[in-house]
Amino acid sequence: MTHESSAMSIVKEFILDEFLPGEEPSRLTPTTALVSTGILDSLATLKLVTFLEQTFDIQVKAHEADEEHLNTLHTICELVDSKR
Amino acid sequence: MTVKLYRYLEDAAGRWPDKIAVQEVDGSFITYRELDRLSDRMRDRLVELGIRPGDRVGFWIRKSIDAVATIFGVLKAGAAYVPMDPTAPPTRNNYILADCGVAVIVIENRFEPMLIAEPSAQGAYPAILVIGGAGGGVHLRAMLDEKDRHAEAPSAVSAPVRPEDLAFVLYTSGSTGRPKGVQLSHLNAVSFVEWCxxxxxxxxxxxFSSHAPFHFDLSVFDIFSAAKHGGTLVLIGEEVGKQPLELAHLIADLEITIWYSAPSILSLMAQFGELESRNFSSLRFVLFAGEVFPVAHLRSLVKYWPHPRYFNLYGPTETNVCTFYEVPTPIPEDRTEPMPIGKVCSHLEGILIDADGRAVEKGTEGELCIRGSGVTRGYWNLPEQSRKCFVEVAGATYYRTGDIAKEEPSGNLRYLGRSDRMIKKRGFRVELGEIEVCLYRHTGVREAAVVALADDTLGMRVHAHVVSKDGRTLSLIEMKTFCSEHIPIYMIPDRFSFHPxxxxxxxxxxxxxTLKFWSGG
Structure with missing residues (x-):
């Protein structure tokens, strides 16, 4: 398993558990929109950022906690990777 | 008193030509002289395109100096501006543009592929002015320069508008599944700005903070109060506007003195804004409106920011602010009751009526009804709905807010709830019926019903109860994605449950x- 895909599976599992209870995991793809669809609301975004910071030991800047960086698993992992 | 909204800008440009009128968070700014000039040029271009008093001009532009100059340009041409929500589904914006019969659409090129311009009832298509982006006013200026190179717009004079002329149309959620346009005149807006x-x-x-989007009635205070007093309007875009920490930094760093927003973002700032880490001494007023502010969060905000004056402002788009209450600070630890909505503003009159349309006795609950110079004439193109929202009491015509209130012994009004199925979420009006209409459009849905429950953190939580056609649970991702294509994000249900x-x-x-009980309410 590559570094990136392992980060993605960790984030995916967190999002499924926290914000998509009961969802079929295969439906959450790397390009599923999360912020623009309301799956991640303001509070969920804050929780996700806290999770990313603690799990990957990174600092997410306030301006990065937005739709551009957090809208899909793909962009979230790009953000995480850019910090490590 | 002037009753032309654009006169606030003209007067400010005369008195404070070099003061910064509008500033963006990246530091771009425009002075009053420049904003006046840019909006004159926009007026001239609109007049050259045939815009006449009474026409509507739609704009689909992100919040920016370009958008503010467009607003004043439209008003100077004597027309009414109709703001689109840049984050709303394109189908909704296209519906609004068609419903309102706009004669001109000013649009950012990024939104142009989503635009479906429809002909008016007379068969004429709207003219379209495309700008290359939004920010700093440079894109609007570049578009006007380009047009002038082909054919210069002759210099016009600003329209001699009458107080009752339409100034803007703001679309709000409609229970039939279609948004409805609230018509506001120059007098409606000016009487409110003068009261403020x-x-x-x-x-x-x-x-002045400009946190609310321009399609939201809170923006009327921001834009026109700033211009009336020669203050600086600090534009806060949709993205930053939702982030408590960044927003808190911005209030401190940009030395905002007048903050105005829905309570939900203030609640988030009190919880996650790290307010102890910055200097907020510039703040003079914290104004909030649009929904009930949970007292626990308001109390903690006041602890961080003890010095500004706090006002709870209440009112639907149809009247703008119609009651106000200054919150006494500090707020006692044992207080759990929300703040009252206060007393009726001096430019308006209010009464409470019972189900038979009669004024109630003092201390008895009733529907709050408002009349006076701030009150709308009704909804665009919806005569029947407009008629229903007014009531005659003792020979005077009042707007029915649909809100139930009662007068306390202190003379303050206390909000008790709604008489219908409208709620407020993040300060926006949401007709639960509009969400249901959206859910019924989904091919997998047999039945849908939506309830809303008070939530300490979010203010309101919307829960959709759905019966699917094949009896199976539908994908949450699919439902939320489907909703995001038809309704604004703040209307998308927070939770979905599926039932036989x-x-x-x-x-x-x-x-x-029973559904509320199922939802845990």
């Missing part, structure tokens, strides 16, 4: 009380 001047004693040194059938009353209507 009296109550808050605003100053040329004030720096929905509970019904004895008359076979959806039993919302």
């Amino acid at each position: 001047a009296e109550i808050f004693a605003l100053l040329p040194t004030d720096r 059938s929905l509970p019904k009353t004895s008359t076979d209507k959806v039993d919302y009380q």
